[in-house]
Amino acid sequence: MPETDARNRQVQGLDALELQPGKSVGDRGAAGIAGRIWAATWPKAVAVVIVLAAWQALVWSGWRTEYVFPGPDRVLPALLNEVTDPAFWSAVQVTMRRAFVGFALALAVGVVVGLAVSQFRPLRSAIGSLVTGLQTMPSIVWFPFAMLLYGISESAIMFVIILGAAPSIAGGLTSGIDYVSPSLLRAGQVMGLRGVQRYSLLIVPAALPMFVTGLKQGWAFAWRSLMAGELLVIINQENSIGWALSQARQLNDADRLLSYIIIVLVIGIMIDVFFNWADRSLRRRWGIAPS
Incomplete structure (x- = not known):
């Protein structure tokens, strides 16, 4: 029946929205905050690593002595x-x-x-x-x-x-x-x-x-x-x-x-x-x- 099918779909949608066992709303909120912090941090961390690597490579190239331009x-x-x-x-x-x-x-x-x-x-x-x-x-x-x-x-x-x-x-x-x-x-x-x-x-x-x-x-x-x-x-x-x-x-x-x-x-x-x-x-x- 169409009404029964619609009711079943609603129940399935509610089941999909239920929290996973062992996880509270606070846990999900903390995970969201951690995710946002990570999303904002990792590009900067990668940029720092790239800059440090390029800096060290320039030192190893012998462009200047390490006394003047240390790595x-x-x-x-x-x-x-x-x-x-x-x-x-x-x-x-x-x-x-x-x-x-x-x-x-x-x-x-x-x-x-x-x-x-x-x-x-x-x-x-x-x-x-x-x-x-x-x-x-x-x-x-x-x-x-x-x-x-x-x-x-x-x-x-x-x-x-x-x-x-x-x-x-x-x-x-x-x-x-x-x-x-x-x-x-x-x-x-x-x-x-x-x-x-x-x-x-x-x-x-x-x-x-x-x-x-x-x-x-x-x-x-x-x-x-x-x-x-x-x-x-x-x-x-x-x-x-x-x-x-x-x-x-x-x-x-x-x-x-x-x-x-x-x-x-x-x-x-x-x-x-x-x-x-x-x-x-x-x-x-x-x-x-x-x-």
Whole structure:
């Protein structure tokens, strides 16, 4: 009978959905999380293995002597030795403190400039191209002037970090505001949003996806500026990542030098992962990315 056949198919479908013996919903959830972690991790692990193999092959080719260009078989033990030294973590703490303080200052300046430029057309005509031009300038160009202004001090480093990062942050915010839908602006006007509420409740949240992109680019400029600053501005022999790089170069210690280059790269990748996570979260919240 057709009804009996349909009922049998429904029962079979329910049987197929039953959990396997010994497995709970929590186990399936944990397995799903582990699967997602593995799917995100294995391509990076393969890339690392390929890079290490190519690096070691280049060393074995005799392109440079191992004294000048050591392979991973020498650099990785040196890296392990560094990360187990308390002085290393002190250097990382000093560098990251400078990075976060400088980026916070650049964020404050960039937000103010971005809001002002986006709302006042004469100001955009006056300094809009200047803000864009500042993004193209290498940060190292500013250091002689910064040292002339502030001497050998952290203020010189902060000055260059702000000049390097703030234009990108301002540009990202301005672009985000420019692409806010006019229908949203009209809806906010109908709802009576004025002044600070208009920005805090409507414009800035709508501009967040592009603003996060500007923040990511601003961090990249801030990080590069900081590394250049710590190499050029040695403050009372204070331990930092840049100071350690400079010391390794002066001592011709290629193993230690390359290990600190790897550390700089790893820190940059970790911050990039954070910004990518923030970007995906915003896209999911806005309904433009799968949950």
